Amino acid sequence: MSVVVPECCDDLKRERGRCLFNKEELTNILDGGPKLTEKRRRIEKMLINTPELFDDVSPDYLSHEDRYSNELRKATQLMTTLEKNGFTYNDAVTTGTGLWLLMDGNPLSLHISMFLDTIKGQSNPQQLQEWLPLAEKFKIIGTYAQTELGHGTFVRGLETTATYDSTTKEFVLHSPTITATKWWPGALGKTSNHAVVMAQLYLGGKCYGPHIFMVQLRDLETHRTLPGIVVGEIGPRLGMNSNDNGFLQFNHHRIPLTNMFMKHSQVTEDGKYVKPLHSKLSYGTMVQTRVGIVYHASRELSRALIIAIRYSAVRHQSEMVPGDPEPQILDYQTQQYKLLPHLASFFALRFSARALLEVFIGTSAGLGSGKMNMLPELHALSSGLKAVATNDAVKGTDICRLACGGHGYLSSSNLPRIYTAIAAGITYEGENTVLFLQVARYLIKSFRASSQGQTLPFSVSYLRVQPPSSHAPLMSDRGLVDALGAGVRWMVGEAERRLQQLVDSGHSPHAAWNACSVHLVQCADAHTRYYICEQFVDAVSKLGETVSSGVHEVLRQLCRLYILHRVIQTAGILLRCGAVDGKALTSIEEEECHLLATLRIQAVSIVDAIDIKDVFLKSTLGAWDGNVYQRIYEEAQKSPLNKSDVTQGYYQYLRPLMKANL
Numbered sequence: 035m036s037v038v039v040p041e042c043c044d045d046l047k048r049e050r051g052r053c054l055f056n057k058e059e060l061t062n063i064l065d066g067g068p069k070l071t072e073k074r075r076r077i078e079k080m081l082i083n084t085p086e087l088f089d090d091v092s093p094d095y096l097s098h099e100d101r102y103s104n105e106l107r108k109a110t111q112l113m114t115t116l117e118k119n120g121f122t123y124n125d126a127v128t129t130g131t132g133l134w135l136l137m138d139g140n141p142l143s144l145h146i147s148m149f150l151d152t153i154k155g156q157s158n159p160q161q162l163q164e165w166l167p168l169a170e171k172f173k174i175i176g177t178y179a180q181t182e183l184g185h186g187t188f189v190r191g192l193e194t195t196a197t198y199d200s201t202t203k204e205f206v207l208h209s210p211t212i213t214a215t216k217w218w219p220g221a222l223g224k225t226s227n228h229a230v231v232m233a234q235l236y237l238g239g240k241c242y243g244p245h246i247f248m249v250q251l252r253d254l255e256t257h258r259t260l261p262g263i264v265v266g267e268i269g270p271r272l273g274m275n276s277n278d279n280g281f282l283q284f285n286h287h288r289i290p291l292t293n294m295f296m297k298h299s300q301v302t303e304d305g306k307y308v309k310p311l312h313s314k315l316s317y318g319t320m321v322q323t324r325v326g327i328v329y330h331a332s333r334e335l336s337r338a339l340i341i342a343i344r345y346s347a348v349r350h351q352s353e354m355v356p357g358d359p360e361p362q363i364l365d366y367q368t369q370q371y372k373l374l375p376h377l378a379s380f381f382a383l384r385f386s387a388r389a390l391l392e393v394f395i396g397t398s399a400g401l402g403s404g405k406m407n408m409l410p411e412l413h414a415l416s417s418g419l420k421a422v423a424t425n426d427a428v429k430g431t432d433i434c435r436l437a438c439g440g441h442g443y444l445s446s447s448n449l450p451r452i453y454t455a456i457a458a459g460i461t462y463e464g465e466n467t468v469l470f471l472q473v474a475r476y477l478i479k480s481f482r483a484s485s486q487g488q489t490l491p492f493s494v495s496y497l498r499v500q501p502p503s504s505h506a507p508l509m510s511d512r513g514l515v516d517a518l519g520a521g522v523r524w525m526v527g528e529a530e531r532r533l534q535q536l537v538d539s540g541h542s543p544h545a546a547w548n549a550c551s552v553h554l555v556q557c558a559d560a561h562t563r564y565y566i567c568e569q570f571v572d573a574v575s576k577l578g579e580t581v582s583s584g585v586h587e588v589l590r591q592l593c594r595l596y597i598l599h600r601v602i603q604t605a606g607i608l609l610r611c612g613a614v615d616g617k618a619l620t621s622i623e624e625e626e627c628h629l630l631a632t633l634r635i636q637a638v639s640i641v642d643a644i645d646i647k648d649v650f651l652k653s654t655l656g657a658w659d660g661n662v663y664q665r666i667y668e669e670a671q672k673s674p675l676n677k678s679d680v681t682q683g684y685y686q687y688l689r690p691l692m693k694a695n696l
């Protein structure tokens with residue numbers, strides 16, 4: 035654990051002395067209210083008082099096997115600690131705290147998330163009664179096994195088969211080819227004894243597409259793999275190496291009929307198929323996980339920002355004015371430009387994640403009473419936000435690393451680990467380009483529906499062919515967001531025009547789609563960012579009535595920075611569609627620079643208000659006291675290479691080389 039230093043360094047003391055807002059109030063807003071802050075802190079206190087949850091040795095110095103065992107030890111300890119103290123694992127996930135103690139990937143995370151969510155969301159009442167208590171009490175441990183060696187994105191292309199045998203009332207699971215091998219599922223390699231498996235359903239020789247099955251993989255006493263199943267771990271990865279991502283093959287493995295998840299579609303004993311109300315309901319766990327990833331991405335980005343901004347206030351380098359003392363690097367405008375727009379992004383993503391969660395809850399309630407109409411909107415929003423959130427968190431985290439210079443490259447800064455953990459989010463749960471193309475499909479469909487006079491759902495209503503003209507002055511927040519909306523409308527209209535032109539000149543619709551897909555991805559990205567801007571502006575204006583003026587001012591500035599930055603990033607489009615002119619852009623650029631300087635003054639206090647304790651930041655550079663150099667030095671002493679003055683390598687290799695007659 036970190037070195038205890040009672041006071042923070044002078045630099046940080048000075049920064050904190052300039053705070054013009056109530057930090058606790060901002061913390062409460064980020065948590066979702068004072069009660070949630072209080073609950074988070076209770077969880078944190080309990081975790082901090084559990085020494086078994088902390089590492090004596092950094093995972094960097096452990097073997098692959100020891101890393102896995104170590105994280106498994108902590109993961110199981112975490113579950114029992116939470117349970118004993120009356121909390122759920124979900125409590126630890128939603129606050130981020132639990133995850134951050136598991137530095138190298140949590141071997142129980144797939145059980146807690148996608149396995150449990152599938153049981154809850156895809157089971158009929160009997161299945162729910164049978165499986166949920168077992169899974170909640172860890173009597174069975176599972177994962178979500180969908181991706182195969184040959185297919186991850188294209189779920190309809192999966193090759194694992196589940197063929198119904200009506201004579202025995204069983205499904206026969208089989209992996210007919212090497213590419214049908216399940217590959218990647220977290221915790222599949224060594225931890226799980228069960229998996230929910232996505233496989234092609236075959237009834238009477240006919241394929242009914244991907245369906246989900248509960249499959250036991252290992253004996254519940256010996257943990258040995260069951261006959262007809264081959265399972266193992268896939269080997270080292272860029273990060274999260276203790277998640278035992280695994281492979282799985284079936285050799286005509288039989289499971290009972292009742293192990294097909296039957297909430298939405300059913301197979302009768304005599305092998306008849308009952309269709310679901312909507313063909314994509316079996317993708318529900320993926321949608322739910324995407325909603326959660328938006329929060330996850332914002333939390334990881336916030337850790338990187340706390341580290342980089344505190345460090346930037348402590349680090350002094352170069353001369354701004356010849357002969358003057360070396361300034362804090364945070365005083366350089368370029369450093370502010372690297373970090374502060376990402377700080378604004380964190381807030382934007384946090385508010386959007388909340389808005390998305392509300393859409394998810396509303397849609398789920400609708401599904402419960404058979405209403406499917408909000409599903410396409412939820413799919414588009416969750417896909418777009420998952421993609422933007424992970425793209426931005428990865429980019430932002432890497433910028434934070436770069437902004438810390440050489441020390442950002444140290445493992446002990448924790449920035450490399452935050453980066454590799456969140457980098458996986460671009461690929462998993464729907465690769466981002468692919469998700470953007472799903473959003474684009476929705477945009478084009480909506481645009482065409484609007485041309486035919488149909489009313490559009492709320493998130494795309496601004497795309498209607500004849501939108502009401504904006505009354506807000508251009509340079510107001512609302513005016514600039516309206517300009518961004520006009521830009522997206524122009525982009526989508528342009529995409530539609532190009533698609534149509536290609537079709538008219540003889541291309542098939544699918545070929546035309548591929549030929550426009552770069553532009554279509556840009557439309558999806560721009561649409562999602564417009565949505566994020568809207569959510570940010572709405573959230574800040576709603577909060578305006580309830581929060582103190584200091585907090586409101588900081589939020590307003592962050593929101594403004596987010597919008598200005600977005601306008602500058604989209605300048606080409608906005609100029610082309612006439613939403614802004616060159617003069618407006620010049621003043622927006624000037625305002626952004628001015629705002630950077632204003633926000634810089636409070637930057638340390640803003641990241642303090644995110645309120646992540648040192649034990650969860652796990653960074654030599656980002657600790658609350660700013661005692662950076664001492665920490666870096668002390669961490670280096672822990673390197674096993676420093677245990678002896680002369681290493682074995684010297685006698686084995688170096689000395690012989692020096693003695694050789696070369």
Ligand SMILES: CCCCCCCC(=O)SCCNC(=O)CCNC(=O)[C@H](O)C(C)(C)COP(=O)(O)OP(=O)(O)OC[C@H]1O[C@@H](n2cnc3c(N)ncnc32)[C@H](O)[C@@H]1OP(=O)(O)O
Pocket residue numbers: 143147178180181186187188189190220314317318320321323409410413461462463464465468472475476479
């Ligand atoms: C803690 C968390 C840890 C997480 C660890 C990571 C775990 C994982 O990675 S698990 C594996 C995740 N895998 C994925 O996400 C795979 C991504 N791929 C997919 O989701 C699908 O293949 C997808 C959506 C790309 C295409 O689906 P496909 O069935 O081919 O549909 P497609 O033909 O493109 O579209 C047909 C219609 O269905 C709609 N549709 C597709 N998916 C959905 C959905 N989920 N909900 C509603 N509608 C949907 C489309 O919008 C389209 O509608 P329309 O015809 O009106 O335009």
Ligand SMILES: Cc1cc2nc3c(=O)[nH]c(=O)nc-3n(C[C@H](O)[C@H](O)[C@H](O)COP(=O)(O)OP(=O)(O)OC[C@H]3O[C@@H](n4cnc5c(N)ncnc54)[C@H](O)[C@@H]3O)c2cc1C
Pocket residue numbers: 144177178179180181184185186187188217218219220274279458461462463464465467468471
């Ligand atoms: C750390 C990690 C954990 C994971 N955990 C799990 C898990 O628990 N369970 C599970 O089932 N899976 C898991 N996965 C697998 C993950 O869901 C897939 O890797 C992901 O869905 C992407 O699929 P793919 O690997 O087939 O990529 P591909 O689809 O092969 O992507 C390769 C490239 O092709 C492009 N591409 C593919 N299709 C299209 C298209 N239609 N249009 C344009 N471009 C396209 C992509 O944009 C990308 O650039 C995990 C993956 C990782 C990295």
